[in-house]
Amino acid sequence: MGRFVWKIGIVGILAAVGIFSVSVLGGYRFAEGVVQDHRAQSLQESFRHLVAFGEEAEAKARGKRIVINIPSRQIALYENGQKTMRYPIAVGSLVSPTPEGEYRIEHKEINPEWVHPKQTKRRIPSGPANPLGYRWMQFYEVYGIHGTNQPSSIGRFVSNGCVRMLEPDVEALYDAIPVGTPLTIVYDRIVVERQPDGAVFLATHPDMYGKQPLERQAVHTALENYGLADFLHLDDPVFWGAIAKSSGESIPVGATYVLEADGKKLPVYATLYEGKLYIPVERLGRILNIETKWDPSRGEVASRYGRSYGVFFGDEVYTEPSALYGLFFLRAERDEEQRVLRLKLHIPEG
Missing domain, CATH: 2.40.440.10 (L,D-transpeptidase catalytic domain-like)
Known part of the structure; x- marks a missing residue:
């Protein structure tokens, strides 16, 4: 894990004279007393943005509706x-x-x-x-x-x-x-579906009406909605060949966990890749209204609250659930049965 290291400056001086004490929590160094008052309020406001995002998604899905897909x-x-x-x-x-x-x-x-x-x-x-x-x-x-x-x-x-x-x-x-x-x-030839166990499948169907050519960008966008586009290689001839058949057969493409905040499911996914869960940092930061910056020279991502390690897949910076605390003061609780990652705000006491 990357560490949040204080550089020499006013905070370091105050720590040296005992006004701030420096401690380590969860693998991150920070100055106790920094996350106080307006910062605590700011974090709470950011978390409310996250919950509201989930509430909005639930409101759109409320009630009954029928969906017919012509190609499938x-x-x-x-x-x-x-x-x-x-x-x-x-x-x-x-x-x-x-x-x-x-x-x-x-x-x-x-x-x-x-x-x-x-x-x-x-x-x-x-x-x-x-x-x-x-x-x-x-x-x-x-x-x-x-x-x-x-x-x-x-x-x-x-x-x-x-x-x-x-x-x-x-x-x-x-x-x-x-x-x-x-x-x-x-009329959507490209169908991506997520099962209750988190497994995600892709199927492509014939273009009977001749109105939707099969393009890699369209497949990428469909997979992106489920958090998988950055982890798959559409240029692989075997993989693309299976997609291009348009047989309607389901192709397993990965597994994901749904993010949840205060009981509200978010239309954001953590992707299971090579045994680890990866969360899109920039997207989560946008919802929280917290800017993040990627430092490729150090392999780290930073927010105004701290920094942590990150990894670049496709067009997005990702990190593991344990690193969310150093960036957003979020704890992640993993529910294996429901395939849910529950996010909770945890502001340390000064």
């Missing part, structure tokens, strides 16, 4: 940010694509009647011959989520723009959501 042909229900349901679907063909955008469930119906969209006199009552199955959830004009009497079509790009589901799946979703539930339909 998957529909998912999220409740308070947690995925509670996921099912395979059929989506629109190339000539009649499923519309992207932000919608809400406008209408729900059990045992719907099928009506031809252009010849309204052509109708099929509820029953085995009805292509809508036994559930209908309208979200935009003539488009809806519904069952199907052609289960073999699930997983394909074959509909007139509606979203088909297997009957048991659509009935479960129908029962789980009210009218007004937000619905987001995206």
Whole structure:
């Protein structure tokens, strides 16, 4: 670990005459009495920024919402940010694509009647011959989520723009959501998912609508959102070859811990790499509103409160949980079961 070493100056003089005493805590040297009053208030304010950041993320995820990804042909229900349901679907063909955008469930119906969209006199009552199955959830004009009497079509790009589901799946979703539930339909070939055990997987899907070329920068950005981009080598021909197949198969790409402050989960991750956890220092500092500076000659990162060792991966400076105290006076408690790193402010008493 890097040490916070006082240079000769006013603080050193005051320490020498006994006004300040110098002690060592957690591997860092600092002058007792420095972290007092306005600095303590400043640290508390920084920690409130951190908690507020987590509260804002939780507020955005609050409630129920449906997400449909066209390339992956998957529909998912999220409740308070947690995925509670996921099912395979059929989506629109190339000539009649499923519309992207932000919608809400406008209408729900059990045992719907099928009506031809252009010849309204052509109708099929509820029953085995009805292509809508036994559930209908309208979200935009003539488009809806519904069952199907052609289960073999699930997983394909074959509909007139509606979203088909297997009957048991659509009935479960129908029962789980009210009218007004937000619905987001995206076209995203690159899917990164984090499992409850912290394992992260990447999958790429076919570009059936021909609108999203697979680019390294897009994959980098998707992995960056999960704290992994700086630890992976997209230029590796074997790794990129697996990604470029766009087979939809899940590729394991790493493992992470979620950062948490005062019970609020942050959209920031600590990355497990070669048996050690690494935290993005600059990003955490920005949230805390504490500037950090990287000293490549010494391999250290510094804040206005102290300095510690750091390591450079990709475009970011990282450090281990134990070093956060020397930079931000944060203690990190590691929860192996939940894969969470809980941050707590600890201001030493003068």
